Amino acid sequence: MNLLSRLPSWIGHHVAAVRVVLVLTVLLGLVYPLGMTALAHLPGLREQAQGSELAGHGSKLIGQSFLDDKGDPIRSYFQPRPSNAGDGYDASASAAGNLGPESTVDVLPLKGRPDSGKQSLLTQVCARSKAVGELEHVDGARPYCASDGVGAVLGVFRDGGTTGRATRVVSLNQACPARPFLSSYEGVTVECAEPGTDYGKAVVTPVRGDAPAHPKVPADAVTASGSGLDPQISPAYARLQTPRVARERGTSEQAVRALVEKYTSGRGLGVLGEPAVNVVELNAALDHIHPMTTKGA
Structure with a gap:
């Protein structure tokens, strides 16, 4: 006769519950995480799983500001779109501005109180x-x-x-x-x-x-984008900035346009969204191919 059959029923229920907890712990606490980790390291998924790191420039999936110590644009870099995430592209404070088309009237600062x-x-x-x-x-x-x-x-x-x-x-x-x-x-x-x-x-x-x-x-x-973190700008905005960046880096506009084209992605599935230029990748490529001796404004 099974030992459990001689024990009170409530003990049997608790033993069964413990067994379920142990099985789920092994499956969901060990097997599943290890399986997902292994899957993430398959060719084609490894880069995304590791944050799409761009050496010396953070992640190519998260935008960043290219400003000097005074908060002014560094003229030798392509500038991203505005960001409402923290002080700008703060991955821990992803947010939108939450202002809509009816927001047209300012609250004017009082004298001596600019904030x-x-x-x-x-x-x-x-x-x-x-x-x-x-x-x-x-x-x-x-x-x-x-x-x-x-x-x-x-x-x-x-x-x-x-x-x-x-x-x-x-x-x-x-x-x-x-x-x-x-x-x-x-x-x-x-x-x-x-x-x-x-x-x-x-x-x-x-x-x-x-x-x-x-x-x-x-x-x-x-x-700004909805997340405040998008690293892309439109091809039109990249074209607008090309003459300045080429002039500041002492290279031709044609060379800079070629890099812009290289880091321009098309529509998703050919029909979704709009073409976009990854500013983080583009600026990293500029530093590699057309480096600046000093990164002045």
């Missing part, structure tokens, strides 16, 4: 476009952006509340004593905005301006 302000998504885009335009020596203008790099947004007070004749107009994103991007609107002189003043009763009115429908500065140069 009290907060830029809208529109002003962030406008400021980035202006900065990229200056870096690449192209027109950084884009719709709904003022020439000083803030969102071109008016607060229009009307005698009927939301309708009727305009009685007062304020440039909401331009703090006094700034000169408003428009001198007048609907016959009313446009005022600069006083930080801390409540303009909540004004009708928020973005002004498109005369910027081209297709700006010189591509969209990915002024907007």
Whole structure:
């Protein structure tokens, strides 16, 4: 007779439970992890399993900033798109900006308290476009952006509340004593905005301006990815940066364009997504083929 059959039933249940725990521990704690590790080292999977390390440049799957000690772009490198992950491309703080198309009005900083302000998504885009335009020596203008790099947004007070004749107009994103991007609107002189003043009763009115429908500065140069970690930029943004990088490295634009083409990936399965250029791999290749004696800005 089996020993378990002579024991109380509750002891038998506990013994069976212990057996299950031991079996699952071996299968899921040893066999499965070791099997996955072995699978990850098969040809074609080894690189991804080890983080796609790029010697001296981190991982080719995670973007990084190419800035100097002052936070300015290093001119001899291709620049990535903006990042909202921590201070920029922080793999431990992957995040998006969580601002949408309705984010057009800034919180202007109070006098003596620069940290009290907060830029809208529109002003962030406008400021980035202006900065990229200056870096690449192209027109950084884009719709709904003022020439000083803030969102071109008016607060229009009307005698009927939301309708009727305009009685007062304020440039909401331009703090006094700034000169408003428009001198007048609907016959009313446009005022600069006083930080801390409540303009909540004004009708928020973005002004498109005369910027081209297709700006010189591509969209990915002024907007962050959802993760804040993507290492890719569009071919258009890479083309925009090519003359600067070639000039700074003392080589031809043709040579740099050849490298851009080499590190450009196509659409997934031929139809998904858009072609993209891996900036981390591209800059690593530049350092190898066209090295700089000093990495100045």
